[in-house]
Amino acid sequence: MTPTQLRAYVTVVRLGSVKQAAAQLEVSESAVSLHIGQLRKELGDQLFSRAAAGLAFTPGGLRLASRAAELLGLQDRTVHEVSAAGRGRRLLRVAASSLFAELAAPGLIELFAKRAADLDVELSVRNPGTFETLLLTRAADIAIGPPPPVVDQAIAGRPVMNYRLVLVVGPDHPLAGVPASPGQLRDQTWLLGPSATADRGAVPGLLRRFAVPDDRQRIFQSHAAALAEAKRGRGVAPALSFTVAPDVRAGHLQLLGGPHATFEAVWHSLVLAKPDTLPAAAELSRFASTPRAIQAMMRGAGVSVGRFKPSVHVTLWS
Structure with a gap:
Protein backbone atom coordinates (compact mmCIF):
# COMPACT_ATOMS: atom_id res chain seq x y z
CA MET A 1 0.00 0.00 0.00
CA THR A 2 1.25 3.46 -0.85
CA PRO A 3 0.22 6.83 0.64
CA THR A 4 -1.16 7.83 -2.76
CA GLN A 5 -3.41 4.76 -2.86
CA LEU A 6 -4.61 5.33 0.70
CA ARG A 7 -5.28 9.02 0.09
CA ALA A 8 -7.36 8.17 -2.97
CA TYR A 9 -9.35 5.60 -0.98
CA VAL A 10 -9.94 7.90 2.01
CA THR A 11 -11.15 10.65 -0.32
CA VAL A 12 -13.60 8.26 -2.00
CA VAL A 13 -14.90 7.19 1.42
CA ARG A 14 -15.29 10.79 2.60
CA LEU A 15 -17.01 12.07 -0.54
CA GLY A 16 -18.85 8.87 -1.46
CA SER A 17 -17.92 9.18 -5.11
CA VAL A 18 -14.96 8.29 -7.32
CA LYS A 19 -15.78 11.24 -9.57
CA GLN A 20 -15.79 13.75 -6.71
CA ALA A 21 -12.63 12.22 -5.24
CA ALA A 22 -10.85 12.62 -8.58
CA ALA A 23 -11.93 16.25 -8.81
CA GLN A 24 -10.70 17.05 -5.31
CA LEU A 25 -7.39 15.24 -5.82
CA GLU A 26 -7.05 16.88 -9.26
CA VAL A 27 -6.45 13.58 -11.04
CA SER A 28 -8.47 11.54 -13.51
CA GLU A 29 -11.22 9.13 -12.45
CA SER A 30 -9.24 6.30 -14.03
CA ALA A 31 -6.27 7.13 -11.78
CA VAL A 32 -8.46 6.91 -8.67
CA SER A 33 -10.00 3.65 -9.92
CA LEU A 34 -6.50 2.26 -10.56
CA HIS A 35 -5.44 3.03 -6.96
CA ILE A 36 -8.60 1.39 -5.60
CA GLY A 37 -8.05 -1.64 -7.81
CA GLN A 38 -4.49 -2.04 -6.55
CA LEU A 39 -5.70 -1.93 -2.95
CA ARG A 40 -8.39 -4.51 -3.68
CA LYS A 41 -5.86 -6.84 -5.25
CA GLU A 42 -3.29 -6.47 -2.47
CA LEU A 43 -5.81 -6.87 0.37
CA GLY A 44 -8.05 -9.45 -1.26
CA ASP A 45 -11.17 -7.45 -0.40
CA GLN A 46 -13.69 -5.70 -2.65
CA LEU A 47 -13.72 -2.78 -0.14
CA PHE A 48 -16.97 -1.31 -1.54
CA SER A 49 -19.56 -1.74 -4.26
CA ARG A 50 -22.04 0.57 -5.93
CA ALA A 51 -25.60 0.62 -4.58
CA ALA A 52 -28.72 2.63 -5.29
CA ALA A 53 -28.03 4.88 -2.31
CA GLY A 54 -24.34 5.35 -3.17
CA LEU A 55 -21.36 3.22 -2.13
CA ALA A 56 -21.79 0.19 0.14
CA PHE A 57 -18.61 -0.66 2.07
CA THR A 58 -17.56 -4.10 3.23
CA PRO A 59 -16.45 -4.61 6.86
CA GLY A 60 -12.87 -4.74 5.57
CA GLY A 61 -13.45 -1.55 3.59
CA LEU A 62 -14.63 0.30 6.68
CA ARG A 63 -11.65 -0.98 8.67
CA LEU A 64 -9.28 0.17 5.93
CA ALA A 65 -10.91 3.62 5.89
CA SER A 66 -10.25 4.08 9.60
CA ARG A 67 -6.70 2.75 9.43
CA ALA A 68 -5.86 4.69 6.26
CA ALA A 69 -6.96 7.98 7.81
CA GLU A 70 -4.77 7.24 10.84
CA LEU A 71 -1.76 6.34 8.69
CA LEU A 72 -2.11 9.46 6.55
CA GLY A 73 -2.44 11.57 9.69
CA LEU A 74 0.78 10.03 11.03
CA GLN A 75 2.48 10.73 7.71
CA ASP A 76 1.44 14.39 7.76
CA ARG A 77 2.46 14.70 11.39
CA THR A 78 5.84 13.14 10.64
CA MET A 161 -12.71 26.33 32.26
CA ASN A 162 -16.27 26.93 33.44
CA TYR A 163 -17.99 29.81 31.67
CA ARG A 164 -21.38 31.47 31.46
CA LEU A 165 -23.21 32.38 28.29
CA VAL A 166 -25.51 35.40 28.70
CA LEU A 167 -27.96 37.19 26.42
CA VAL A 168 -27.35 40.85 25.62
CA VAL A 169 -29.12 43.59 23.67
CA GLY A 170 -28.33 47.18 22.81
CA PRO A 171 -29.57 49.94 25.14
CA ASP A 172 -32.22 51.00 22.60
CA HIS A 173 -33.61 47.49 21.99
CA PRO A 174 -37.27 46.97 23.01
CA LEU A 175 -36.27 44.25 25.50
CA ALA A 176 -33.63 46.41 27.22
CA GLY A 177 -34.55 46.58 30.89
CA VAL A 178 -37.68 44.47 30.39
CA PRO A 179 -38.00 40.89 31.77
CA ALA A 180 -38.44 38.73 28.65
CA SER A 181 -40.26 35.42 28.51
CA PRO A 182 -38.89 32.44 26.57
CA GLY A 183 -41.58 33.03 23.96
CA GLN A 184 -40.53 36.66 23.48
CA LEU A 185 -36.89 35.64 23.14
CA ARG A 186 -37.75 32.94 20.62
CA ASP A 187 -39.36 35.55 18.37
CA GLN A 188 -36.39 37.93 18.40
CA THR A 189 -33.71 38.23 15.74
CA TRP A 190 -30.74 36.28 17.05
CA LEU A 191 -27.29 37.63 16.19
CA LEU A 192 -24.84 34.74 16.21
CA GLY A 193 -21.21 33.90 15.60
CA PRO A 194 -20.02 30.81 13.69
CA SER A 195 -20.37 28.58 16.78
CA ALA A 196 -24.13 28.48 16.08
CA THR A 197 -23.48 26.13 13.15
CA ALA A 198 -21.53 23.58 15.24
CA ASP A 199 -22.79 20.12 16.18
CA ARG A 200 -22.54 20.84 19.89
CA GLY A 201 -21.65 23.58 22.32
CA ALA A 202 -23.24 26.27 24.47
CA VAL A 203 -24.64 28.39 21.65
CA PRO A 204 -26.34 25.49 19.79
CA GLY A 205 -27.65 24.32 23.18
CA LEU A 206 -29.13 27.74 23.87
CA LEU A 207 -30.81 27.83 20.47
CA ARG A 208 -32.32 24.41 21.10
CA ARG A 209 -33.53 25.51 24.54
CA PHE A 210 -35.60 28.30 22.98
CA ALA A 211 -36.41 26.40 19.78
CA VAL A 212 -35.29 29.42 17.76
CA PRO A 213 -36.39 28.94 14.13
CA ASP A 214 -33.79 29.18 11.39
CA ASP A 215 -35.36 32.30 9.90
CA ARG A 216 -34.75 34.17 13.20
CA GLN A 217 -31.03 33.41 13.17
CA ARG A 218 -28.43 35.70 11.57
CA ILE A 219 -24.93 34.21 11.58
CA PHE A 220 -21.88 36.44 11.25
CA GLN A 221 -18.24 35.77 10.44
CA SER A 222 -17.28 36.24 14.08
CA HIS A 223 -18.87 36.59 17.50
CA ALA A 224 -17.42 40.10 17.73
CA ALA A 225 -19.34 41.10 14.60
CA ALA A 226 -22.57 39.71 16.07
CA LEU A 227 -22.06 41.75 19.25
CA ALA A 228 -21.42 44.88 17.20
CA GLU A 229 -24.85 44.41 15.62
CA ALA A 230 -26.40 43.88 19.06
CA LYS A 231 -25.01 47.23 20.22
CA ARG A 232 -26.95 48.83 17.37
CA GLY A 233 -30.18 47.35 18.73
CA ARG A 234 -30.68 44.90 15.88
CA GLY A 235 -31.31 41.79 17.94
CA VAL A 236 -30.36 39.50 20.80
CA ALA A 237 -26.83 38.09 21.01
CA PRO A 238 -25.45 35.29 23.20
CA ALA A 239 -22.05 36.19 24.63
CA LEU A 240 -19.46 35.06 27.14
CA SER A 241 -20.14 36.94 30.36
CA PHE A 242 -16.51 37.96 30.91
CA THR A 243 -16.07 39.31 27.39
CA VAL A 244 -19.09 41.64 27.49
CA ALA A 245 -18.64 42.83 31.08
CA PRO A 246 -16.82 46.08 30.02
CA ASP A 247 -19.55 46.95 27.48
CA VAL A 248 -22.27 46.25 30.06
CA ARG A 249 -20.55 48.52 32.60
CA ALA A 250 -20.20 51.24 29.96
CA GLY A 251 -23.86 50.97 28.97
CA HIS A 252 -23.17 49.83 25.40
CA LEU A 253 -24.98 46.53 26.08
CA GLN A 254 -27.59 45.36 28.56
CA LEU A 255 -27.95 41.91 30.08
CA LEU A 256 -31.31 40.20 29.78
CA GLY A 257 -32.48 38.94 33.15
CA GLY A 258 -34.07 35.69 34.23
CA PRO A 259 -32.78 32.16 34.81
CA HIS A 260 -33.59 31.20 31.21
CA ALA A 261 -31.28 33.93 29.86
CA THR A 262 -28.05 32.27 31.01
CA PHE A 263 -26.34 29.01 30.06
CA GLU A 264 -23.58 27.40 32.12
CA ALA A 265 -21.01 25.33 30.24
CA VAL A 266 -17.47 23.94 30.45
CA TRP A 267 -14.67 23.81 27.91
CA HIS A 268 -12.67 20.58 27.92
CA SER A 269 -9.30 19.63 26.50
CA LEU A 270 -8.97 16.32 24.65
CA VAL A 271 -5.73 14.49 23.86
Missing part, protein backbone atom coordinates in the same frame (compact mmCIF):
# COMPACT_ATOMS: atom_id res chain seq x y z
CA VAL A 79 6.43 15.59 7.79
CA HIS A 80 5.65 18.48 10.13
CA GLU A 81 7.85 17.11 12.89
CA VAL A 82 10.83 16.38 10.63
CA SER A 83 10.57 19.83 9.07
CA ALA A 84 10.32 21.47 12.49
CA ALA A 85 13.18 19.38 13.87
CA GLY A 86 15.35 20.49 10.96
CA ARG A 87 14.76 24.04 12.13
CA GLY A 88 15.30 23.08 15.75
CA ARG A 89 11.62 23.55 16.60
CA ARG A 90 8.58 21.53 17.72
CA LEU A 91 5.03 21.97 16.42
CA LEU A 92 1.86 21.64 18.50
CA ARG A 93 -1.41 21.57 16.54
CA VAL A 94 -4.43 22.79 18.49
CA ALA A 95 -7.98 22.31 17.19
CA ALA A 96 -10.54 24.55 18.87
CA SER A 97 -14.23 25.40 18.69
CA SER A 98 -14.90 28.81 17.17
CA LEU A 99 -16.13 30.34 20.45
CA PHE A 100 -13.00 29.26 22.31
CA ALA A 101 -10.66 30.09 19.42
CA GLU A 102 -11.93 33.63 19.01
CA LEU A 103 -12.43 34.69 22.60
CA ALA A 104 -10.20 32.62 24.90
CA ALA A 105 -7.47 30.85 22.94
CA PRO A 106 -5.28 33.86 22.04
CA GLY A 107 -4.51 34.66 25.68
CA LEU A 108 -3.91 30.99 26.54
CA ILE A 109 -1.73 30.14 23.55
CA GLU A 110 0.35 33.29 23.77
CA LEU A 111 1.13 32.61 27.42
CA PHE A 112 1.81 28.90 26.84
CA ALA A 113 4.07 29.48 23.82
CA LYS A 114 6.30 31.73 25.91
CA ARG A 115 7.12 28.77 28.17
CA ALA A 116 9.17 26.97 25.49
CA ALA A 117 11.44 28.85 23.10
CA ASP A 118 11.51 25.95 20.61
CA LEU A 119 7.71 25.48 20.35
CA ASP A 120 5.42 26.64 17.54
CA VAL A 121 1.69 26.42 18.28
CA GLU A 122 -0.77 26.18 15.40
CA LEU A 123 -4.39 26.98 16.21
CA SER A 124 -7.16 26.02 13.78
CA VAL A 125 -10.92 26.42 14.13
CA ARG A 126 -12.77 23.10 13.88
CA ASN A 127 -16.28 21.79 14.40
CA PRO A 128 -16.36 20.10 17.85
CA GLY A 129 -18.07 17.13 16.22
CA THR A 130 -14.77 16.33 14.45
CA PHE A 131 -12.52 16.54 17.53
CA GLU A 132 -12.25 12.80 18.13
CA THR A 133 -11.56 12.03 14.47
CA LEU A 134 -8.88 14.73 14.32
CA LEU A 135 -7.11 13.24 17.33
CA LEU A 136 -7.44 9.60 16.33
CA THR A 137 -6.14 10.33 12.81
CA ARG A 138 -3.30 12.47 14.24
CA ALA A 139 -4.54 15.53 12.34
CA ALA A 140 -4.50 17.45 15.64
CA ASP A 141 -2.52 16.98 18.85
CA ILE A 142 -5.04 18.54 21.24
CA ALA A 143 -8.62 19.76 20.92
CA ILE A 144 -10.29 22.34 23.17
CA GLY A 145 -14.00 23.14 23.26
CA PRO A 146 -17.26 21.37 24.09
CA PRO A 147 -16.69 17.75 25.17
CA PRO A 148 -18.26 14.84 23.24
CA PRO A 149 -21.24 13.08 24.88
CA VAL A 150 -19.12 9.93 25.21
CA VAL A 151 -15.32 10.03 25.13
CA ASP A 152 -13.53 7.29 23.17
CA GLN A 153 -11.30 5.10 25.36
CA ALA A 154 -8.32 6.11 23.23
CA ILE A 155 -8.86 9.77 24.21
CA ALA A 156 -8.28 11.46 27.55
CA GLY A 157 -10.30 14.54 28.48
CA ARG A 158 -10.22 17.04 31.32
CA PRO A 159 -12.17 20.22 32.12
CA VAL A 160 -10.42 23.47 31.29
CA LEU A 272 -4.79 10.95 22.92
CA ALA A 273 -4.55 8.72 25.96
CA LYS A 274 -1.14 7.50 27.13
CA PRO A 275 1.22 6.34 25.74
CA ASP A 276 0.22 8.11 22.50
CA THR A 277 -0.06 11.59 24.05
CA LEU A 278 2.29 14.17 22.57
CA PRO A 279 4.24 15.65 25.53
CA ALA A 280 3.50 19.26 24.52
CA ALA A 281 -0.21 18.42 24.17
CA ALA A 282 -0.29 16.84 27.63
CA GLU A 283 1.44 19.89 29.07
CA LEU A 284 -1.03 22.32 27.44
CA SER A 285 -3.95 20.21 28.68
CA ARG A 286 -2.63 20.48 32.24
CA PHE A 287 -1.64 24.15 31.96
CA ALA A 288 -4.98 25.29 30.49
CA SER A 289 -6.87 24.64 33.73
CA THR A 290 -4.45 26.56 35.99
CA PRO A 291 -5.52 29.91 37.51
CA ARG A 292 -2.81 31.74 35.57
CA ALA A 293 -4.03 30.30 32.26
CA ILE A 294 -7.68 31.07 33.05
CA GLN A 295 -6.78 34.67 33.86
CA ALA A 296 -4.94 34.90 30.53
CA MET A 297 -7.97 33.54 28.67
CA MET A 298 -10.29 36.04 30.33
CA ARG A 299 -7.95 38.97 29.65
CA GLY A 300 -7.08 37.96 26.08
CA ALA A 301 -7.92 40.52 23.43
CA GLY A 302 -9.18 37.84 21.04
CA VAL A 303 -8.91 37.72 17.27
CA SER A 304 -10.06 40.81 15.39
CA VAL A 305 -13.11 40.61 13.15
CA GLY A 306 -11.00 41.11 10.04
CA ARG A 307 -8.64 38.24 10.83
CA PHE A 308 -11.16 35.65 12.01
CA LYS A 309 -12.06 33.16 9.25
CA PRO A 310 -13.72 30.16 10.92
CA SER A 311 -13.46 27.62 8.10
CA VAL A 312 -9.78 28.05 7.26
CA HIS A 313 -8.18 30.42 9.76
CA VAL A 314 -4.90 29.20 11.22
CA THR A 315 -2.71 31.21 13.57
CA LEU A 316 0.86 30.37 14.57
CA TRP A 317 2.42 31.39 17.86
CA SER A 318 6.18 31.05 18.31
Whole structure:
Protein backbone atom coordinates (compact mmCIF):
# COMPACT_ATOMS: atom_id res chain seq x y z
CA MET A 1 0.00 0.00 0.00
CA THR A 2 1.25 3.46 -0.85
CA PRO A 3 0.22 6.83 0.64
CA THR A 4 -1.16 7.83 -2.76
CA GLN A 5 -3.41 4.76 -2.86
CA LEU A 6 -4.61 5.33 0.70
CA ARG A 7 -5.28 9.02 0.09
CA ALA A 8 -7.36 8.17 -2.97
CA TYR A 9 -9.35 5.60 -0.98
CA VAL A 10 -9.94 7.90 2.01
CA THR A 11 -11.15 10.65 -0.32
CA VAL A 12 -13.60 8.26 -2.00
CA VAL A 13 -14.90 7.19 1.42
CA ARG A 14 -15.29 10.79 2.60
CA LEU A 15 -17.01 12.07 -0.54
CA GLY A 16 -18.85 8.87 -1.46
CA SER A 17 -17.92 9.18 -5.11
CA VAL A 18 -14.96 8.29 -7.32
CA LYS A 19 -15.78 11.24 -9.57
CA GLN A 20 -15.79 13.75 -6.71
CA ALA A 21 -12.63 12.22 -5.24
CA ALA A 22 -10.85 12.62 -8.58
CA ALA A 23 -11.93 16.25 -8.81
CA GLN A 24 -10.70 17.05 -5.31
CA LEU A 25 -7.39 15.24 -5.82
CA GLU A 26 -7.05 16.88 -9.26
CA VAL A 27 -6.45 13.58 -11.04
CA SER A 28 -8.47 11.54 -13.51
CA GLU A 29 -11.22 9.13 -12.45
CA SER A 30 -9.24 6.30 -14.03
CA ALA A 31 -6.27 7.13 -11.78
CA VAL A 32 -8.46 6.91 -8.67
CA SER A 33 -10.00 3.65 -9.92
CA LEU A 34 -6.50 2.26 -10.56
CA HIS A 35 -5.44 3.03 -6.96
CA ILE A 36 -8.60 1.39 -5.60
CA GLY A 37 -8.05 -1.64 -7.81
CA GLN A 38 -4.49 -2.04 -6.55
CA LEU A 39 -5.70 -1.93 -2.95
CA ARG A 40 -8.39 -4.51 -3.68
CA LYS A 41 -5.86 -6.84 -5.25
CA GLU A 42 -3.29 -6.47 -2.47
CA LEU A 43 -5.81 -6.87 0.37
CA GLY A 44 -8.05 -9.45 -1.26
CA ASP A 45 -11.17 -7.45 -0.40
CA GLN A 46 -13.69 -5.70 -2.65
CA LEU A 47 -13.72 -2.78 -0.14
CA PHE A 48 -16.97 -1.31 -1.54
CA SER A 49 -19.56 -1.74 -4.26
CA ARG A 50 -22.04 0.57 -5.93
CA ALA A 51 -25.60 0.62 -4.58
CA ALA A 52 -28.72 2.63 -5.29
CA ALA A 53 -28.03 4.88 -2.31
CA GLY A 54 -24.34 5.35 -3.17
CA LEU A 55 -21.36 3.22 -2.13
CA ALA A 56 -21.79 0.19 0.14
CA PHE A 57 -18.61 -0.66 2.07
CA THR A 58 -17.56 -4.10 3.23
CA PRO A 59 -16.45 -4.61 6.86
CA GLY A 60 -12.87 -4.74 5.57
CA GLY A 61 -13.45 -1.55 3.59
CA LEU A 62 -14.63 0.30 6.68
CA ARG A 63 -11.65 -0.98 8.67
CA LEU A 64 -9.28 0.17 5.93
CA ALA A 65 -10.91 3.62 5.89
CA SER A 66 -10.25 4.08 9.60
CA ARG A 67 -6.70 2.75 9.43
CA ALA A 68 -5.86 4.69 6.26
CA ALA A 69 -6.96 7.98 7.81
CA GLU A 70 -4.77 7.24 10.84
CA LEU A 71 -1.76 6.34 8.69
CA LEU A 72 -2.11 9.46 6.55
CA GLY A 73 -2.44 11.57 9.69
CA LEU A 74 0.78 10.03 11.03
CA GLN A 75 2.48 10.73 7.71
CA ASP A 76 1.44 14.39 7.76
CA ARG A 77 2.46 14.70 11.39
CA THR A 78 5.84 13.14 10.64
CA VAL A 79 6.43 15.59 7.79
CA HIS A 80 5.65 18.48 10.13
CA GLU A 81 7.85 17.11 12.89
CA VAL A 82 10.83 16.38 10.63
CA SER A 83 10.57 19.83 9.07
CA ALA A 84 10.32 21.47 12.49
CA ALA A 85 13.18 19.38 13.87
CA GLY A 86 15.35 20.49 10.96
CA ARG A 87 14.76 24.04 12.13
CA GLY A 88 15.30 23.08 15.75
CA ARG A 89 11.62 23.55 16.60
CA ARG A 90 8.58 21.53 17.72
CA LEU A 91 5.03 21.97 16.42
CA LEU A 92 1.86 21.64 18.50
CA ARG A 93 -1.41 21.57 16.54
CA VAL A 94 -4.43 22.79 18.49
CA ALA A 95 -7.98 22.31 17.19
CA ALA A 96 -10.54 24.55 18.87
CA SER A 97 -14.23 25.40 18.69
CA SER A 98 -14.90 28.81 17.17
CA LEU A 99 -16.13 30.34 20.45
CA PHE A 100 -13.00 29.26 22.31
CA ALA A 101 -10.66 30.09 19.42
CA GLU A 102 -11.93 33.63 19.01
CA LEU A 103 -12.43 34.69 22.60
CA ALA A 104 -10.20 32.62 24.90
CA ALA A 105 -7.47 30.85 22.94
CA PRO A 106 -5.28 33.86 22.04
CA GLY A 107 -4.51 34.66 25.68
CA LEU A 108 -3.91 30.99 26.54
CA ILE A 109 -1.73 30.14 23.55
CA GLU A 110 0.35 33.29 23.77
CA LEU A 111 1.13 32.61 27.42
CA PHE A 112 1.81 28.90 26.84
CA ALA A 113 4.07 29.48 23.82
CA LYS A 114 6.30 31.73 25.91
CA ARG A 115 7.12 28.77 28.17
CA ALA A 116 9.17 26.97 25.49
CA ALA A 117 11.44 28.85 23.10
CA ASP A 118 11.51 25.95 20.61
CA LEU A 119 7.71 25.48 20.35
CA ASP A 120 5.42 26.64 17.54
CA VAL A 121 1.69 26.42 18.28
CA GLU A 122 -0.77 26.18 15.40
CA LEU A 123 -4.39 26.98 16.21
CA SER A 124 -7.16 26.02 13.78
CA VAL A 125 -10.92 26.42 14.13
CA ARG A 126 -12.77 23.10 13.88
CA ASN A 127 -16.28 21.79 14.40
CA PRO A 128 -16.36 20.10 17.85
CA GLY A 129 -18.07 17.13 16.22
CA THR A 130 -14.77 16.33 14.45
CA PHE A 131 -12.52 16.54 17.53
CA GLU A 132 -12.25 12.80 18.13
CA THR A 133 -11.56 12.03 14.47
CA LEU A 134 -8.88 14.73 14.32
CA LEU A 135 -7.11 13.24 17.33
CA LEU A 136 -7.44 9.60 16.33
CA THR A 137 -6.14 10.33 12.81
CA ARG A 138 -3.30 12.47 14.24
CA ALA A 139 -4.54 15.53 12.34
CA ALA A 140 -4.50 17.45 15.64
CA ASP A 141 -2.52 16.98 18.85
CA ILE A 142 -5.04 18.54 21.24
CA ALA A 143 -8.62 19.76 20.92
CA ILE A 144 -10.29 22.34 23.17
CA GLY A 145 -14.00 23.14 23.26
CA PRO A 146 -17.26 21.37 24.09
CA PRO A 147 -16.69 17.75 25.17
CA PRO A 148 -18.26 14.84 23.24
CA PRO A 149 -21.24 13.08 24.88
CA VAL A 150 -19.12 9.93 25.21
CA VAL A 151 -15.32 10.03 25.13
CA ASP A 152 -13.53 7.29 23.17
CA GLN A 153 -11.30 5.10 25.36
CA ALA A 154 -8.32 6.11 23.23
CA ILE A 155 -8.86 9.77 24.21
CA ALA A 156 -8.28 11.46 27.55
CA GLY A 157 -10.30 14.54 28.48
CA ARG A 158 -10.22 17.04 31.32
CA PRO A 159 -12.17 20.22 32.12
CA VAL A 160 -10.42 23.47 31.29
CA MET A 161 -12.71 26.33 32.26
CA ASN A 162 -16.27 26.93 33.44
CA TYR A 163 -17.99 29.81 31.67
CA ARG A 164 -21.38 31.47 31.46
CA LEU A 165 -23.21 32.38 28.29
CA VAL A 166 -25.51 35.40 28.70
CA LEU A 167 -27.96 37.19 26.42
CA VAL A 168 -27.35 40.85 25.62
CA VAL A 169 -29.12 43.59 23.67
CA GLY A 170 -28.33 47.18 22.81
CA PRO A 171 -29.57 49.94 25.14
CA ASP A 172 -32.22 51.00 22.60
CA HIS A 173 -33.61 47.49 21.99
CA PRO A 174 -37.27 46.97 23.01
CA LEU A 175 -36.27 44.25 25.50
CA ALA A 176 -33.63 46.41 27.22
CA GLY A 177 -34.55 46.58 30.89
CA VAL A 178 -37.68 44.47 30.39
CA PRO A 179 -38.00 40.89 31.77
CA ALA A 180 -38.44 38.73 28.65
CA SER A 181 -40.26 35.42 28.51
CA PRO A 182 -38.89 32.44 26.57
CA GLY A 183 -41.58 33.03 23.96
CA GLN A 184 -40.53 36.66 23.48
CA LEU A 185 -36.89 35.64 23.14
CA ARG A 186 -37.75 32.94 20.62
CA ASP A 187 -39.36 35.55 18.37
CA GLN A 188 -36.39 37.93 18.40
CA THR A 189 -33.71 38.23 15.74
CA TRP A 190 -30.74 36.28 17.05
CA LEU A 191 -27.29 37.63 16.19
CA LEU A 192 -24.84 34.74 16.21
CA GLY A 193 -21.21 33.90 15.60
CA PRO A 194 -20.02 30.81 13.69
CA SER A 195 -20.37 28.58 16.78
CA ALA A 196 -24.13 28.48 16.08
CA THR A 197 -23.48 26.13 13.15
CA ALA A 198 -21.53 23.58 15.24
CA ASP A 199 -22.79 20.12 16.18
CA ARG A 200 -22.54 20.84 19.89
CA GLY A 201 -21.65 23.58 22.32
CA ALA A 202 -23.24 26.27 24.47
CA VAL A 203 -24.64 28.39 21.65
CA PRO A 204 -26.34 25.49 19.79
CA GLY A 205 -27.65 24.32 23.18
CA LEU A 206 -29.13 27.74 23.87
CA LEU A 207 -30.81 27.83 20.47
CA ARG A 208 -32.32 24.41 21.10
CA ARG A 209 -33.53 25.51 24.54
CA PHE A 210 -35.60 28.30 22.98
CA ALA A 211 -36.41 26.40 19.78
CA VAL A 212 -35.29 29.42 17.76
CA PRO A 213 -36.39 28.94 14.13
CA ASP A 214 -33.79 29.18 11.39
CA ASP A 215 -35.36 32.30 9.90
CA ARG A 216 -34.75 34.17 13.20
CA GLN A 217 -31.03 33.41 13.17
CA ARG A 218 -28.43 35.70 11.57
CA ILE A 219 -24.93 34.21 11.58
CA PHE A 220 -21.88 36.44 11.25
CA GLN A 221 -18.24 35.77 10.44
CA SER A 222 -17.28 36.24 14.08
CA HIS A 223 -18.87 36.59 17.50
CA ALA A 224 -17.42 40.10 17.73
CA ALA A 225 -19.34 41.10 14.60
CA ALA A 226 -22.57 39.71 16.07
CA LEU A 227 -22.06 41.75 19.25
CA ALA A 228 -21.42 44.88 17.20
CA GLU A 229 -24.85 44.41 15.62
CA ALA A 230 -26.40 43.88 19.06
CA LYS A 231 -25.01 47.23 20.22
CA ARG A 232 -26.95 48.83 17.37
CA GLY A 233 -30.18 47.35 18.73
CA ARG A 234 -30.68 44.90 15.88
CA GLY A 235 -31.31 41.79 17.94
CA VAL A 236 -30.36 39.50 20.80
CA ALA A 237 -26.83 38.09 21.01
CA PRO A 238 -25.45 35.29 23.20
CA ALA A 239 -22.05 36.19 24.63
CA LEU A 240 -19.46 35.06 27.14
CA SER A 241 -20.14 36.94 30.36
CA PHE A 242 -16.51 37.96 30.91
CA THR A 243 -16.07 39.31 27.39
CA VAL A 244 -19.09 41.64 27.49
CA ALA A 245 -18.64 42.83 31.08
CA PRO A 246 -16.82 46.08 30.02
CA ASP A 247 -19.55 46.95 27.48
CA VAL A 248 -22.27 46.25 30.06
CA ARG A 249 -20.55 48.52 32.60
CA ALA A 250 -20.20 51.24 29.96
CA GLY A 251 -23.86 50.97 28.97
CA HIS A 252 -23.17 49.83 25.40
CA LEU A 253 -24.98 46.53 26.08
CA GLN A 254 -27.59 45.36 28.56
CA LEU A 255 -27.95 41.91 30.08
CA LEU A 256 -31.31 40.20 29.78
CA GLY A 257 -32.48 38.94 33.15
CA GLY A 258 -34.07 35.69 34.23
CA PRO A 259 -32.78 32.16 34.81
CA HIS A 260 -33.59 31.20 31.21
CA ALA A 261 -31.28 33.93 29.86
CA THR A 262 -28.05 32.27 31.01
CA PHE A 263 -26.34 29.01 30.06
CA GLU A 264 -23.58 27.40 32.12
CA ALA A 265 -21.01 25.33 30.24
CA VAL A 266 -17.47 23.94 30.45
CA TRP A 267 -14.67 23.81 27.91
CA HIS A 268 -12.67 20.58 27.92
CA SER A 269 -9.30 19.63 26.50
CA LEU A 270 -8.97 16.32 24.65
CA VAL A 271 -5.73 14.49 23.86
CA LEU A 272 -4.79 10.95 22.92
CA ALA A 273 -4.55 8.72 25.96
CA LYS A 274 -1.14 7.50 27.13
CA PRO A 275 1.22 6.34 25.74
CA ASP A 276 0.22 8.11 22.50
CA THR A 277 -0.06 11.59 24.05
CA LEU A 278 2.29 14.17 22.57
CA PRO A 279 4.24 15.65 25.53
CA ALA A 280 3.50 19.26 24.52
CA ALA A 281 -0.21 18.42 24.17
CA ALA A 282 -0.29 16.84 27.63
CA GLU A 283 1.44 19.89 29.07
CA LEU A 284 -1.03 22.32 27.44
CA SER A 285 -3.95 20.21 28.68
CA ARG A 286 -2.63 20.48 32.24
CA PHE A 287 -1.64 24.15 31.96
CA ALA A 288 -4.98 25.29 30.49
CA SER A 289 -6.87 24.64 33.73
CA THR A 290 -4.45 26.56 35.99
CA PRO A 291 -5.52 29.91 37.51
CA ARG A 292 -2.81 31.74 35.57
CA ALA A 293 -4.03 30.30 32.26
CA ILE A 294 -7.68 31.07 33.05
CA GLN A 295 -6.78 34.67 33.86
CA ALA A 296 -4.94 34.90 30.53
CA MET A 297 -7.97 33.54 28.67
CA MET A 298 -10.29 36.04 30.33
CA ARG A 299 -7.95 38.97 29.65
CA GLY A 300 -7.08 37.96 26.08
CA ALA A 301 -7.92 40.52 23.43
CA GLY A 302 -9.18 37.84 21.04
CA VAL A 303 -8.91 37.72 17.27
CA SER A 304 -10.06 40.81 15.39
CA VAL A 305 -13.11 40.61 13.15
CA GLY A 306 -11.00 41.11 10.04
CA ARG A 307 -8.64 38.24 10.83
CA PHE A 308 -11.16 35.65 12.01
CA LYS A 309 -12.06 33.16 9.25
CA PRO A 310 -13.72 30.16 10.92
CA SER A 311 -13.46 27.62 8.10
CA VAL A 312 -9.78 28.05 7.26
CA HIS A 313 -8.18 30.42 9.76
CA VAL A 314 -4.90 29.20 11.22
CA THR A 315 -2.71 31.21 13.57
CA LEU A 316 0.86 30.37 14.57
CA TRP A 317 2.42 31.39 17.86
CA SER A 318 6.18 31.05 18.31
